[in-house]
Amino acid sequence: MIWVRSCLLLFLLSAVVTDSAAAQEAPELPFYLPTPVGWRTETLPFPLDFAPELEYEGLEELRFSSGMFTEVKSDFWSYAFIWWVPEGTSFSTDRLQTDLEAYFRGLNQEVAEARKFDPGDTEVKVQLEPTDTSSSEGPQWEGTARTVDVFATRRPILLNLRIDLAECPEQGHRAAFFQLSPQPRRHNIWGVMDSMRRDFRCER
Secondary structure (H helix, E strand, C coil): CCCCCCHHHHHHCCCCCCHHHHCCCCCCCCCECCCCCCCEEEEEECCECCECCCCCCCEEEEEECCCCCCCCCCCCCCEEEEEEEECCCCCCHHHHHHHHHHHHHHHHHHHHHHHCCCCCCCCCEEEEEECCCCECCECEEEEEEEEECCCCCCCEEEEEEEEEEEEEHHHCEEEEEEEEECCCCCCHHHHHHHHHHHHCECCC
């Protein structure tokens, strides 16, 4: 099965998608994650090309809002993804913060180098706190990710962030579900992402 390179990089590095590449068949997922109308999808295996230091096995499954790369859209920079990893993979506040900072630094560097510009010295900083409403399946975190919008504006951007876990023992895996958007939690984009999380299933 051919793994398709992330559209996050394809779109934002302005790569040209050839007819043959477009015709490549996406991998069949071992779980079900709905795709809202107008959203794009992408699947990446670990290790991630732009953040190989993330020591996970499995895959990352992404959902990009229709306005992800358009500054004037209300769903600009709003997206969700799952890390589908083996059962027993541990997550902690410190590990998630460190890994997400490496994730954004690597992404920023790869996009900036491809587009030949300097993203500046804006610090990438992720801050998370466990919530008081952890689900029966595992803990939840909320916080922020401060990074650079290397895709459209090339300016610093602050994303609100939510993470929670789903256990899939029959599949021998667990799923970490990430939601990100610069919009406040009262904005309807969070309702869209929350519904994706509610409808997630461990089996296809």
